[in-house]
Amino acid sequence: MNTPSLQLSEKELQELKEAKILLENPGIAMKITNAIGSPIQKGLELLPKNWSSTVGNVTQSALLKAANTAIFTMDNNTEKSTNNLLHKVAVGTAGAVGGLFGLPGLAVELPITTTIILRSIAETARANGENINDPATKFACLEVFALGGNTTEETTLESGYYATRAFLSNSIAQATRYVTEQGIVNESAPFILTIIGKIAKRFGIQVTEKALAQSAPIIGAAGGALINTLFISHFQDMAKGHFIIRKLERTYGPEAVKAMYISL
Numbered sequence: 001m002n003t004p005s006l007q008l009s010e011k012e013l014q015e016l017k018e019a020k021i022l023l024e025n026p027g028i029a030m031k032i033t034n035a036i037g038s039p040i041q042k043g044l045e046l047l048p049k050n051w052s053s054t055v056g057n058v059t060q061s062a063l064l065k066a067a068n069t070a071i072f073t074m075d076n077n078t079e080k081s082t083n084n085l086l087h088k089v090a091v092g093t094a095g096a097v098g099g100l101f102g103l104p105g106l107a108v109e110l111p112i113t114t115t116i117i118l119r120s121i122a123e124t125a126r127a128n129g130e131n132i133n134d135p136a137t138k139f140a141c142l143e144v145f146a147l148g149g150n151t152t153e154e155t156t157l158e159s160g161y162y163a164t165r166a167f168l169s170n171s172i173a174q175a176t177r178y179v180t181e182q183g184i185v186n187e188s189a190p191f192i193l194t195i196i197g198k199i200a201k202r203f204g205i206q207v208t209e210k211a212l213a214q215s216a217p218i219i220g221a222a223g224g225a226l227i228n229t230l231f232i233s234h235f236q237d238m239a240k241g242h243f244i245i246r247k248l249e250r251t252y253g254p255e256a257v258k259a260m261y262i263s264l
Contacts, residue, residue: 007252008260015244016257020264022241023161027148028234029209032227058107059207060200066115067142067196106211117232118142121239128243129250135179139172139195140246146202147238161241162258164202171195206231 008016121141122132130137146164175191182189213227248257 007256008248012248016248016260017264019241019244020161020261022237023147023245025237027209028206028231031230031234032209032213055106055204055208055211056200058110059204060196062111062114063142063145063196063200063203065111066118067138069115106207106214110207113228113231114145117235118145120232120236124236124239125243125246128247130243130246135176136172138179139176140242141239142195142199143168143172144235144239144242146199147242148202148206148234161245162261168195168198171198206234 118141121144122138125137125141126132130140132138143165146168147161171191171194175195178189178191210227210231214224245257245261248260252260
């Protein structure tokens with residue numbers, strides 16, 4: 001019996017392997033910890049008591065603003081190149097400013113950072129043959145914020161690339177159908193709010209981890225820039241893996257690609 005991977009060309013097989021390495025790698029918490037040299041959980045005592053609800057509201061608001069600014073207004077000019085370095089510089093600058101103000105600056109900095117990251121994600125999607133004008137692609141871009149790799153909350157939230165996609169699939173299908181039928185994006189529509197809320201729940205974990213790292217008094221502007229650069233690099237990796245998978249799915253079908261992915 002042939003293994004699923006035999007259906008792929010050598011180039012496609014290497015792309016699939018790269019995608020799995022990117023998507024299943026440790027999450028942003030471990031990457032930040034390795035970079036700054038201490039566990040970010042040490043910042044827990046610095047967080048206010050109502051932090052959980054605050055980060056939830058800030059995260060959902062940031063995603064809504066980013067969606068309207070970064071992808072619902074983006075054209076499908078495939079001749080434009082993906083400039084990940086430029087996005088990293090922009091996000092690093094925002095992080096430097098945010099690092100000066102600590103936790104209070106998050107509400108101002110996060111929408112800017114999220115918008116830049118989402119723009120970078122959308123450019124990666126376009127570079128992998130996606131039509132940015134397609135509502136399904138727009139929601140696939142937002143989906144990347146839920147793809148956090150292995151998080152520190154694995155016991156309470158689904159983990160793994162395909163588990164996350166399964167968790168979001170029905171909501172994304174409903175939101176895509178709504179936008180396709182209506183021809184417009186109404187951010188107050190229940191289907192839109194549902195999918196944004198689900199993505200925000202997972203993205204909020206990573207925002208909290210980022211905020212914990214930035215809350216340390218010694219971080220400052222330089223540390224804020226470094227953390228934000230790691231933050232966007234993480235989601236650029238998730239986007240690259242995600243849209244490689246979707247590209248292969250358009251050729252071989254979702255179930256076949258999933259079988260190949262799992263078999264590696």
